[in-house]
Amino acid sequence: MRRSTLCLILAVAGRSAAAEPVVTYNDQIRPLFREHCLKCHGEDEQKADLNLSTFAGVMKGGSGGVAVVAGRASAGLLFEAITAEEDGERMPPKKPPLPKEQIELVRAWIQGGLRESSGSESMVAARDIGFKPAVQDLADGPPPMPRDLPKVTVPSSRRPLPVIALAASPRAPLLAVAGQEQVRLVDSASRDTVGILPFPEGQPNVIRFSRDGHVLMVAGGKPVQSGSVVLYDVTSGKRLAQIGDETDAVLAADLSPDQKLVALGGSGKTVKVFDTATGRQIYKLTKHTDWVTAVAFSPDGEKLATSDRAGGLHLWDARGGGILLTLAEHKASVRALSWRSDSRMLASGGEDGLIVWWDAKDGWPAVTMPNAHPPDRPPGQYGKLANGVLALTFGPKGELLSAGRDGRFTLWSDAGRKLSTHQSEGGLPLQVAVSLDGKTLVSGDEAGRLQFESAVP
Template sequence: MSFLYRHSAVQALSVAVALACGATVWAEDKKDAPITYDDHVAAILKKNCATCHGDGTQEAGLNLMTYADVVKGGGGGEVVVAGRSSASRLLDVIVSTDAGEQMPPDGDRLSSESIALIKKWIDTGLRENSGSSVAEMRTLGFKPTAMTDDAGPGALPEDLPAFDRKKTLRPYPVLALATSPRAPVAASSDYAAIELCDPETRSSLGAIEFPEGEPLVLTFSRSGRLLLAAGGKPVQNGSAVLFDVASGKRLASVGDEPDAVIAADISPDEKLVAIGLTSRLVKLYSTEDGSLVTTIDKHTDWVTAVAFSPDGKYLVTGDRIGNIHLWDGKSGGVILPLSEHKNSVRALSWRSDSGVVASCGEDGNVIWWDVKDGWPVENKSNAHPGGALDCQFGPNGKLATCGRDGRVKIWSPDGKELANIAIDAQASDATLVPSGVSLLPTQVAISSDGSTVVVGDTAGNVHSRKLP
């Protein structure tokens, strides 16, 4: 069995590990026992890999015959990462369908049982034997961070000016939804308008005109006094507009794009607005004079999500092919990539302590990232089969998500599923779904007091549910 190398035009990259097929089956009465190297994994490796990765010969500097050597890795670096099978080269070559790198290179492939066994061994902490503790793994430890500024309570809309509403042939889907971090106010998109309501009762607080077209992004400033709306008309125009929440007055507009702005956020100090574009660019504008501060040209596809951290230290951006990048929140300088999604990133949301950012994507995954080093502390694979559409943190560390499976899920601060909610088209808070319209939850948000999840759907309804 040979160990493979893959070369690029720039550099030769070593790839890890050869593994022959063969399943290890353990007794039914031990199915809950911890998976260990000594009891389960070693037999597969020693039986099938000793010729090329044994004590006598170690191709690519890799020995698979002892626990210490497997954890150490080979000339190409580590081949197993505790708690993260998705980043472990050992598993990559086992499941690969690329004839140039798949292992074993000849003969039968590993059975699904063997693959699941090795994956579980990695994900549960790389135990050496039944008496061993797990290798060091990350946790989602969280303590809610109180607002440190003295801006007082957030603004409440009062006597917003009336305007002529544009009519659509059928209910306009909720494409954007946000809640104030300081007041009981929720904002949801309608065509050429922004609806404001109480997040718990859904009683109307008025509406704000958005003549630019479709509000594709809504977000409140950290003080709660400003509402940022971004969007426009596809392939015609795009911009981001700041509104005063209390009066509905337009305060500033930035960007003059030839296509709708599909991602946007405002910095916690309210001095910068970041917009993400179909041109693959991220632009940062000054709210004080509207000038372009910097342009980030790193993404290779549409920029679908942008978010400033609550402390203003970071900006995170995601795109349509699954790339996520972490930037300096002031200068736009690159810090590191966050690599795990295999399809479009639909949303990014920061935990209130700025230590973790959550992402969700069309691959169905929901991921909690430790931004110190880009580690995916928790990855809920296929959390929403068919695709995850939105994710938003609440003030107490709970995360709300929704997806194409028609479900809204609530996750605890330590990443456990607390609730799995179906939005009923016939419920008292929903209008009947028009013919030809599939009812799906499109957007989620959590109220400022952390008590209520607010949900928008494809039929234009806004729902609310008490959180567990």
């Protein structure tokens, strides 16, 4: 995405972009429509009852539905039509796709609030999405690091397994890396392995550190056999609790900030929330229509975000399980969720190539980054290329790190501006993490390797 377009989008989200031109229907969009669209959607002919020759006609939409939604390019039929991958679905018909610059111009116009003229007000209210560091009430004492963990015997493999799960401690220079029936603890400064936690339950699919860094949550299991969540003491390696007794591996899980709740989900299309002290199920969420792919408690403990393989994404009251918001933007599986530490923003990434920063207050998509990980097109290859977002996580300063099917992991600023991109050296980057101080980016790839890069370009 070009810088000018991005700045226009951020202005809608409460960022100043005074040096950037405002995109309006009269000045930029109608001439573009005249060049490409008015033969079929003008005054003389209006296929699907859609007239793009006037601002009022665009706002009215057509027989197919709403053409544009202010601030949400992906929610209207117009942008969907001009960006469709298949030739038979894309507009204008029987012609090459619109140039990227023109597509971004349309996106900027929609995201900027559908201004008719230079004197028009944006239809989207400005909002402040800036990062506000939260005051953390953490216990005093040294950072929780493994100390003299017991020697364990774990299954060996002929070659390293893909890094299915990865997490960075919020209190110590420590990484937790999934392996075969084990979790490897790595000193992120020296990059040495400092301990191994056995996970005989099966494959670890999810790893999370507690807010104070003293507890490690590991979730997973054996496909079509069993699944559960295990809590470990980071310093001693002691198993503190085992939660859940599923008939399939757990695919999504999280530990609440106060360590009193565990949420888990998987192929059963339900999310179950348990009391960690008693192991008793407190409530169950049944709104999802496909496998649950991610769950995440907000850092303030008030909300629970859940997503599924069909693109469903919901916000719930974390204590009682009541539905708060349904967040509709993704058109494919939502692979990852991450809360910013101030609990104001939730990031989601999906197989549709889209990254969204949601305002947790009202569910508004404050920043949308479509095609966030565009792959390089090999010469002579046509059709749609896989551009999914595989993982993402917020860092300690409000920055976001994401990984995608383009084979790269990318760092974004707290306002959604691309800061740096790194090519994965071992194949697809499956998981990402940001070090405690925010200075080091870590990716885990399909070859089982960890790659460390500086966060400073």
